[in-house]
Amino acid sequence: MHIPDGYLSPATCAALYASSAPFWYVALRRVKRLLSTKLIPLLSVFAAFSFVVMMFNLPLPGGTTGHAVGVSIASIVLGPWASILAISIALFIQAVFFGDGGITAFGANSFNMAIAGSLVAYFTYRAISGKCAIVSRRRVFAAGVAGYLAINVAALLTAIELGIQPLLFRDASGAPLYAPYPLKIAIPAMMAGHLTVAGLAELILSAGLVAWLQRTHPSLLSATAPGAAQTEAEAGGFGWLAIRPLLVGLTALMLITPLGILAVGSAWGEWSPHDLANQALPAGVPHGLERLSSLWTAPFPSYSPPFLRSSSFGYFLSAAFGSGLILLAALALDWVIAARRRSG
């Protein structure tokens, strides 16, 4: 994901330096105010850690290996602003001293990985972990999701920056002057590797390190967990109060489900025999599809219970029913696990 020199036009590089500068400025001011004289050793040593951890070969499921950036763990331990500075410093040293990433593209690389990556990782981690205990397994899950999302957002930004080059910069003959692939190629090509290998590496490193810190140095997780209890017992276990923000969000999503009715047509690949018949296919509706489609009749076909006249209310009711079933299944699973723990 480290963009070398020559892939981005000077104008793009300048724009991304200009976009990064306010973040660096604010980050330096905030971190200086918080850390005062501790700023220099903490940032230096943590940037060095980020650099070294990027060199770790992480074995991934499927037999391959990948490298993580370490942006999520930096955000979780240091907070987003110090993480922006630490990762930017590591990227600068990689670019200048080891030729990994370009000097002109340093602003772009910092914007994608250090700035967007740190902010996405931090806010995702905080949103999912809420105020649960420092040693809660939810924090491990939150760190994994934060790492995965952060690296993929960074990859998407990189792909967009590379993908706009041939649209904007061509010579007189029409040949692309910089990265040659348009968005429709750059985005899938970049995301394929990051949604699988690189994202997984970041997920494993972030979740694994948070689980390790919970056992050995839980105090290192306190900086980004204000008000969190140190143990599950202090937090009163996994209560409904702890996931209240998630429940509020879920309810809000349920309320806006009728918006789906506004969409016309049917989702690609989800056609019913009736939809296919309307499309007037030359070979007609495939026989196998027609036969198998009648095997099971859903109680709420097309999210519209047959006993209701209002399709909006039917949509809402389907959302509430589906979410309720999932919550019930989760509670049942929780009950089974708790019972096994008590007996074991």
Add this chain to the structure above:
Amino acid sequence: MRPNRVVEGSIHGFFRVLEHTLESEDLARRTGLLQSLDPRVKLLGFLGLIVAAAASRKLEVIGAIFALASVLAVCSRVPLRTLVIRIWAGAFAFTGLIALPALFLTPGRPLARLPLLGWVVTAQGVRGATYLISRVETTATLSMLLVLCTPWTHVLKALRVLRVPVVLVVILGMTYRYILLMIGTAEEMFESRRSRMVGRLEPKQARRLAIRTAGVLLSKTMQLSSDVYLAMQSRGFRGEVYVLDEFAMRRRDWTWLALFCALGAAAIWMGH
């Protein structure tokens, strides 16, 4: 026995960084054209040439900057092997692989057709790939030459000429030192694990090993940060940082600065 990639791969990566660092320090101490120049001149001059190469819309201009960089490397006694293996081959392999599909995917005037596959190579595709590869080779040569011919402490101090805050210059200097220290620590941890292994690690065990090593390194990082802070305080550190300005511009430095500026401006003008 097939080596464990998590251990062997990581150790190989650490050694490569240490090897490059030692080679750079050795080259920076040699006597040569670039080594004799003021670091600020090299920083500004090379930045100007990198921007000129990146901005140029003419392959001839990019080629001329590449030729200039190669001549400077030879005059600075940078071994051809280092140039070819460390810079040119690496950049060509990476960018060549990325640029290859552009030969067929870029729409334009057909130039040739692949015999078996029937894919059409377009003139615009060839030109676009050439732009990318030549630009990457040129900028990589220039940026690596700067580091190979200048002690890293001097490169960092020279950043002050670009108005980089002094606190960041100090942090960058310390980070570089601690990177080498931590690479040594991580390498020792993997080596000690390797010396106790008689078989091949299962993927799950290898993942746990990598996470545990990273975790221990993180703990050591935080401990080291506290130790360094206490050591700085014991030496009277109160938050103000200073960098000794030991550079002095001589006549030949001014001459080379003027030459770099003229060449950079000419390249930008001719390449537009």
